Amino acid sequence: MTEVIRADALPDPLRDELLAAVTAATGKPAALAAARRLAGGASMESWSLDLRVGDDTEALVLRRDMGANMSAYALDRATEFALLRAACAAGVKAPRPRYQSAPGAAKAWFLMERLPGESVGRKVVRAPDLAAAREVLARQLGEALAVIHAVPVDGLPVIPAPTEGRSPAAEALHQARAVVATLRLRNPVWTYALRWLAQRLPAWDGALVLVHGDYRVGNLLVDRAGLAGVLDWEFSHLGDRHEDLAWVTVRDWRFEQDARVVGGVGSLDDYLAGYAAAGGRPVDRDAFVWWDLVGNLRWALMCHAQAERHLGGADRSVELLSLGRKAAEMEWELVDRIDAIEKELR
């Protein structure tokens, strides 16, 4: 969802800060040609900007901190900038990072290239002009994820990783318990799911890969040819590939196209075939299911955490508040899926 604001609506001090940084990086004069505020996440502001740099015009997107931090595990802008650079260098389809704020800026930012395409989830799964893209998208999502998971980790900036001696799965449950403790709410579904999952930690082959951390429809640019770029890298970390693999299948990311298990656009078979064809390591079905369930639990907890931002007064917003009730969708899913697994075992 975007709202159009006139070019001069970009605050002057911010404009001057951006242009000075671009000139410092290029040695060329820079000027703002167009600016449009994009509806971004709740912790970051985004702008679509056209800059004249010397004789060229660059189409860019600005990502800038707003002050509020959504998660203790989120990357800062400088780290995200370095990560994007490493990912692009390894062949990942993502916007190239271009310029960044000087160290010590009050609100850090970076500018990245602006790629064409649609990112709004409900449009990606429904827009008539993306019908052909949806035919190939699940396979492309698998292929692109295999490329991400093959990015050499020794070339990455320092990003979160499981605590020494803990598997990625154990780390995920540890973090979920920490969120529950912060929420100070009791919910039998969370307690039951945490116990059930802890008793069934998946086998882990020891491979620590670059995990995008929020790989789903809504964070992907899609054009008529399919996947145009992977966005929103702030939750990247080192972990188990199955975490990324399963996240896009969480029901809420299907945007009501429930039968299309992968992001509301395609089938699991196409997705996993794409992953394997692009060199992805073998997929353990039990681990995949486990991470799918953890994904539902985490998203439910995150929804409650968003509601708390409103209730605690930090960010008054009826939208954030409403997410606390939306969590029931993921909680229902958790119970339903665990029940189906238990019935199958009997």
Place this chain on the structure above:
Amino acid sequence: MSDERDAYEQHPSALDLIDAAREHLATRVLPAITDPRLRFETLVATHVLGVASRELSRGPEMAAATDAARAALPGAPADDAALCRLIEQGRYDGAEAGAALRRWMQSRTELSLFAWNPLFLMRVKG
């Protein structure tokens, strides 16, 4: 008995107030909004009033049924905190107790969904 009702401060009822505000947003305010962001936020505001309305209209009945069903679970937990403690102690690790707990949690979440998004269950179960 006539069909007259007491007219204390509860009349019109909280439900009447919420429904009127929801109707006002839906029929008068939303059509007049052109800003996409404001429109989305107002849609959410309209929706949450619908949630509150559905919950209030069935609330006491729903809460009583849920509490009674929870007390009938193995270990007879008196409230959610007690139930959580029993879960952590392994009281529902067995097949039958686990199945009973999951049935209760299903009906509990379905009540929440009836208020939040009645279409969700129709979609995922249909």
